[in-house]
Amino acid sequence: MKSLFKVVGVLLSLAGTLAAAAFFWLHQPMGSRVAGTPADAVFDLSIEPGTSPKAMAQLAVDAGADVPPMALYAWFRVSGQSRQMRAGSYEFNAQTTPIRLLAMLVRGEESLRTLTLVEGWNIRQLRQALARADQLKADSQSMDDEALMAQLGRPGVHPEGRFFPDTYSYAKGSSDLAVLKRAMKAMDRQLDKVWQIRFPLTAVKSPEAALILASIVEKETGKASDRPQISGVFNNRLRIGMMLQTDPTVIYGLGASFDGNLRRSDLRYDTPYNTYARAGLPPTPIAMPGKASLLAAVQPADTRALYFVAKGDGSSHFSATLDEHNRAVNRFQRGQK
Numbered sequence: 232m233k234s235l236f237k238v239v240g241v242l243l244s245l246a247g248t249l250a251a252a253a254f255f256w257l258h259q260p261m262g263s264r265v266a267g268t269p270a271d272a273v274f275d276l277s278i279e280p281g282t283s284p285k286a287m288a289q290l291a292v293d294a295g296a297d298v299p300p301m302a303l304y305a306w307f308r309v310s311g312q313s314r315q316m317r318a319g320s321y322e323f324n325a326q327t328t329p330i331r332l333l334a335m336l337v338r339g340e341e342s343l344r345t346l347t348l349v350e351g352w353n354i355r356q357l358r359q360a361l362a363r364a365d366q367l368k369a370d371s372q373s374m375d376d377e378a379l380m381a382q383l384g385r386p387g388v389h390p391e392g393r394f395f396p397d398t399y400s401y402a403k404g405s406s407d408l409a410v411l412k413r414a415m416k417a418m419d420r421q422l423d424k425v426w427q428i429r430f431p432l433t434a435v436k437s438p439e440a441a442l443i444l445a446s447i448v449e450k451e452t453g454k455a456s457d458r459p460q461i462s463g464v465f466n467n468r469l470r471i472g473m474m475l476q477t478d479p480t481v482i483y484g485l486g487a488s489f490d491g492n493l494r495r496s497d498l499r500y501d502t503p504y505n506t507y508a509r510a511g512l513p514p515t516p517i518a519m520p521g522k523a524s525l526l527a528a529v530q531p532a533d534t535r536a537l538y539f540v541a542k543g544d545g546s547s548h549f550s551a552t553l554d555e556h557n558r559a560v561n562r563f564q565r566g567q568k
Contacts, residue, residue: 256329257306263325265368276321277404284313291332301331303310312337320403326344350396350521357394357519366403383412392446392516395421401468421522428531433491434469445528446516450479453545458523460549463532464539473537475506483517540564
């Protein structure tokens with residue numbers, strides 16, 4: 232009997248030692264397989280859907296972790312969480328512990344990047360930003376605008392103004408098409424929200440028209456608080472059939488040929504976007520409007536103004552008559568009193 236107690240004691244002592252060793256190992260940095268690797272060097276771990284826990288352990292070692300893959304796999308299994316580990320794109324370093332690595336995989340703490348789409352950008356600027364984005368797959372790069380919109384499920388729709396300006400996060404290696412689809416759906420939601428609270432007397436009669444007007448308001452606004460007033464001017468002009476006569480639409484119609492200097496001859500050059508030559512709204516938005524411009528388009532200020540001119544400080548002066556407007560132009564643009 233004494234021998235049995237002695238054996239049990241030895242086994243318990245061994246089990247305690249193994250448990251202590253395992254606890255110590257789980258909380259120790261895994262280190263790097265490559266000598267001389269800086270402690271903060273990033274290891275990229277990409278896990279595809281359907282990858283087994285055993286394969287995940289091997290991928291972590293292949294990425295740079297200096298641990299036996301079978302020991303890491305055993306930890307995944309013993310934890311009881313191996314079925315909860317998620318596919319994705321992760322980052323860790325030599326200081327990451329096995330217990331921390333498992334937590335990352337279970338929680339899906341992917342390494343994320345961000346892309347900011349700026350209010351007022353046109354589709355050309357948006358696509359340039361996508362091409363420059365860090366670790367974002369440029370799946371749309373070979374597509375023209377028509378093919379792009381077809382890929383996004385909107386065949387025949389012009390891409391201008393269809394994406395909501397905001398900051399979007401994405402996992403490393405994500406497709407730019409996924410980011411665009413999120414931005415497109417975000418614009419749909421924002422446009423639907425503002426359309427539901429439009430003023431009854433607004434001159435725009437459809438969400439599409441509201442989007443186009445909002446893009447013009449976005450490009451015409453120098454001071455944020457002027458948006459409702461600017462929208463009020465354009466709503467008034469649309470209501471009475473007056474030409475919008477807004478420079479940003481002309482510039483948009485000139486496209487890549489615009490050199491930064493808008494000339495009188497440009498105002499006479501006929502394109503579908505020349506609102507000096509054609510009545511009503513242009514055929515598409517001219518930029519990505521933000522939420523404030525969307526709201527201003529459908530909730531214009533109650534004003535008699537039909538004209539506005541930049542004052543030189545970012546704000547605008549609004550006038551109800553052409554005489555008043557001409558005096559304002561002389562004062563703020565020509566320096567006359």
